[in-house]
Amino acid sequence: MFRLDGKLALVTGGSRGIGRATALALARQGAAVVVNYASNQTAAHSVVEEIRAAGGTAESLMFDVSDSAQVDDAIGDVVKRQGKLDILVANAGIAIDGLLLRLKDDDLDRLMAVNLRGPLACARAAMKSMVRARQGRIVFISSVIGEIGNAGQAAYASSKAGLLGLCKTLAREYGSRGITVNAVAPGLIDTDMTSRLDEPARKTISGTIPLGHFGKPEDVAAAVVYLVSDEAAYVTGHTLRVNGGMYV
Numbered sequence: 001m002f003r004l005d006g007k008l009a010l011v012t013g014g015s016r017g018i019g020r021a022t023a024l025a026l027a028r029q030g031a032a033v034v035v036n037y038a039s040n041q042t043a044a045h046s047v048v049e050e051i052r053a054a055g056g057t058a059e060s061l062m063f064d065v066s067d068s069a070q071v072d073d074a075i076g077d078v079v080k081r082q083g084k085l086d087i088l089v090a091n092a093g094i095a096i097d098g099l100l101l102r103l104k105d106d107d108l109d110r111l112m113a114v115n116l117r118g119p120l121a122c123a124r125a126a127m128k129s130m131v132r133a134r135q136g137r138i139v140f141i142s143s144v145i146g147e148i149g150n151a152g153q154a155a156y157a158s159s160k161a162g163l164l165g166l167c168k169t170l171a172r173e174y175g176s177r178g179i180t181v182n183a184v185a186p187g188l189i190d191t192d193m194t195s196r197l198d199e200p201a202r203k204t205i206s207g208t209i210p211l212g213h214f215g216k217p218e219d220v221a222a223a224v225v226y227l228v229s230d231e232a233a234y235v236t237g238h239t240l241r242v243n244g245g246m247y248v
């Protein structure tokens, strides 16, 4: 089940954390994977090497998702070279935290450019070849914070809630072309992004999670694999929660 042989997938922010686990999981199911990264070439190359060592096909590709021209060039080039793009996982994201009254315009602009405009630009670029092929799979990585909010994360929560609206809209716009668009809303997952939380904070947060602990990047990757598989052909506009019960 959930085989992806012959499919070509692009994972933005595939060099670390959830994106890394997703790239590895897609490759294990047989997909060829393009591993996007912003600056950490070493990490991206190690994902590619791990996939190749296991007999899979992968390449790394640097571009900044917040720069639409870079996105169009990079995705256009992938489609030109490979003849298609079957799967887009719009995962790249950043967190800039702060209470609203302390949020600077520059921080707000940067966060929205990476977390919301980035996925929108990637989807727009990927959609061109998917519409021609009359098939495709897009998954946005949102967050539980976009669903429930969190004090100190006004900008982040807005961007992640925005992705859910984008997901539902694209599901309606492109369903007739055989393209499904879904979102995954992870809870707290152990990655570099959450590594700055100290032990007391982790303990407090874990107390709000029915399963009692943070998730692993692989937990999120498994949800993505399902959503891009043939088995999920009739699932679109859906948000799949991978949050240990933190929000039900």
Ligand code: NAP
Residues within 6 Å of the ligand: 012, 013, 014, 015, 016, 017, 018, 019, 036, 037, 038, 039, 040, 041, 043, 063, 064, 065, 066, 091, 092, 093, 094, 114, 141, 142, 143, 144, 185, 186, 187, 188, 189, 190, 191, 192, 193, 194
């Ligand atoms: P992470 O470990 O900090 O990794 C972030 C990834 O995004 C890296 O691969 C990074 O590339 C890439 N990236 C950052 N800015 C980029 C840009 N402008 N263009 C292209 N790539 C960029 O993050 P994570 O925890 O795995 O999070 C992945 C996604 O899941 C994010 O959208 C995040 O908001 C979401 N999420 C995370 C959690 C959590 O608890 N961790 C929970 C809910 C949702 P480089 O390696 O080159 O820097």
